[in-house]
Amino acid sequence: MARSERLLDLIQEFRRHRRPVSGQALAETLGVSLRTVYRDIATLKGQGADIEGEPGLGYVLKPGFLLPPLMFADEEIEALVLGMRFVAMRADEPLQRSAQHVLAKISGVLPEELRRALDSSTLLVAPTGSPRDRIDLAALRRAIRAEQRLALAYADADGTLSNRTIWPFALGFFDNVRVLIAWCELRDDFRHFRTDRIAGATETGERYPRRRAALMKDWKALEGKRGMLTKTDSRMG
Structure with a gap:
């Protein structure tokens, strides 16, 4: 959970309680450590929140505290x-x-x-045909975030299936296709996998040996600024 989101959740918890609430109770509700709660309380106090209390006695947020409003040009x-x-x-x-x-x-x-x-914004996005993916893209995003190996069943343009073990690190969204970018252990190279050709994706529970940021950096260096747009087909699968 992002720290800003955690601070908002902490404020909401204070507002739910009219009487002092212990740091331990807040920690259990928010799913964080007691030390994190104490640190977040100190942060909110620094932003002007009138929080009274101390460890062992509990805390209460006095009415009237509002986070600074978001401002945009x-x-x-x-x-x-x-x-x-x-x-x-x-x-x-x-x-x-x-x-x-x-x-x-x-x-x-x-x-x-x-x-x-x-x-009232008048900037619009034109509708387009949605790609017919055969798998859940949320699972691909989870694997990317977790830097986890995936076992793919992947079909080429002729429909021939092959089994791959990959290190997924990015997902590209185009008008009519989505592309999973990964290091392929079979090819020993970076490859682009159209998500509408992925017949199956199994989480292995294993982290791949490099960091996602390092893979992205190396891929960008190889592809160049226009690589994803011009070389996708040549490096597909």
């Missing part, structure tokens, strides 16, 4: 809306829902003038 609002609308239109369903939730959350905490600018 006009073009930042436009970039935010356009990006979220693109995701809501082009990504898989879990990411589509998340993009809609992000816009709703941000709209809820913006000052009135900026909220009107966000809600």
